[in-house]
Amino acid sequence: MTDLAQYTNRQIRLASRPVGRPNASNWQHTSEPVQPPEPGGIVVQNLSLSLDPAMRGWMNEGKSYIAPVAIGDVMRAGGVGRVIASQNPRFAVGDHVSGALGVQEFASIPESAIKAGTPTHIDLKQGTLNQWLNVLGMPGMTGYFGLLDVGQPKPGETVVISGAAGAVGQTVGQLAKIKGCRVIGIAGGKAKCDFVTKDLGFDGCIDYKAGPSAIRDGLKLHAGNGVDVYFDNVGGDILDDVLARLARKARVIICGAVSQYNNTEPVQGPKNYLSLLVNRARMEGIVVFDYADRYPIAVAELAGHLRSGRIKSREHVERGLSTFPTALTKLFTGENFGKLVLQVAEDDGTRIP
């Protein structure tokens, strides 16, 4: 068993609740010695952490699909890592795992969490560590069940995806192509649009930064017969523009609203929501945790597509725990290109300063 006394666990804790976009003052950097695992527990060295728009919601007070992070607590984050000490027969030192590891370098997981199902083993033959945070992780699961279970796309239908170059959007679009749909992405800038059309094989992409009527013009061009499925990661004006072009019996999947998360004003409601009436369409939310018992099915299918090359993945890797506060804001400026991950140690466990 690794000598834990050699390690200090650096951590990032929520110091205050942000108003608008999070900044340095919302975070507290702490460190503490790594303790041996509790009876039945394990200690994981975190290797890569998942940075997601949903984190912004967890920083707010109030009822949501998950409890808020308490002031003073280590910030919640999904991550992948390696077991370095174990008092639990289900985990051996050296095992690779994925779970709620937190924004820190080491995670002490109690037996109760293990019994509740986190972390889980991951198999690096199915995908790289970072792919386990992307296509094979929460974003991939969200895309898979959001598109297939909520969106129910049929071959030949037109599927539009906002945040197309992002973590969830990548999986949604490539999976919709595999299911025989016409797939149009919405992304910010030419580079991201080129990526989703040329690298990921989408049928078209609309650059929302190209001008105030870019979305409306782009939808007219690419979705002339209407949008059958819209997978929404952004909300705001883009949601309204897509609502205005729904096809009969369309399905709108509400996965997120990254344009609204840092609002200090109330959320912008979709003024075109009556398009749901005119088109007998449906708008429905997805929370990925509801599908936990079916993750293995989705992982098996998506890992197969990764192996065959039918699904590609792109991660945007930031390095070093201390860069977390600035890395996180990239999600809200669109500076990340691909799934944003924060690598806090090399794959072999060498720590990144």
Added chain:
Amino acid sequence: MTDLAQYTNRQIRLASRPVGRPNASNWQHTSEPVQPPEPGGIVVQNLSLSLDPAMRGWMNEGKSYIAPVAIGDVMRAGGVGRVIASQNPRFAVGDHVSGALGVQEFASIPESAIKAGTPTHIDLKQGTLNQWLNVLGMPGMTGYFGLLDVGQPKPGETVVISGAAGAVGQTVGQLAKIKGCRVIGIAGGKAKCDFVTKDLGFDGCIDYKAGPSAIRDGLKLHAGNGVDVYFDNVGGDILDDVLARLARKARVIICGAVSQYNNTEPVQGPKNYLSLLVNRARMEGIVVFDYADRYPIAVAELAGHLRSGRIKSREHVERGLSTFPTALTKLFTGENFGKLVLQVAEDDGTRIP
């Protein structure tokens, strides 16, 4: 066959498209002689016309679920009447019918319309003429299929209905009671609330005119465990307040948005729409015409409930074709109490001046 030459057909035509609430200047009163039916056609004397919030939408230009009424055309309206001349073997003089009769005293129906399915025979043993515009008519069909097909309520669930004392709301609430749900209405004023609780048997009613926090307080009281099904006829702030209290996996049926129809501003989008995400809930539009092939099933069930007294109906009857412009505005002020109908002739055909 009746001597048609004795009749002049008074009509109300759309003179201009309203900005905001319709007023007298939007209407043109005309009259023309009643002509004998075309080959294959019939002439109907209109007895009662259905006045509905949806009419406001038909007065606007632009794409919707149905073409707008053209300037100069007789205003579109559903109605019930009696065949007074027929060149069609499916209709005999004296038959009672329901269909798109228009805001006029006589409707000349061409063979093409009959082939397309309007009008249809109605059986006065199943309900009165006015009930055929209410529970057995479009509002009843809308409530029936909106609640059962889109809302899919389960016994024990909490169903909330705005416009509860109105045409659609009456059917929805009583049907939800029959299906074993807890039913909470939202209506304007004590009289309407008393009606839906005491006469119609709803479990509770929230008077939205009782103060700015009336809906929020009322939902806390009556729907403490959340709203499973919300049948929305009104939109606006009430929709937002209900969204804030959805239960997990709730269904929101978008039937109309009468609070928004006379807006000169853009429609007020529901700023709490992300409650759909948090609660994995669904918001879906209904257009009754989609269910036309199943109307007979719904009519049979609802007529049975009318006969047994399990469903009651209330109509607000205005009299005389020329009162149409003022009668219509009652839908937008909430002055009507029950399904608004405009009787243009007595049941025996005596014309109302």
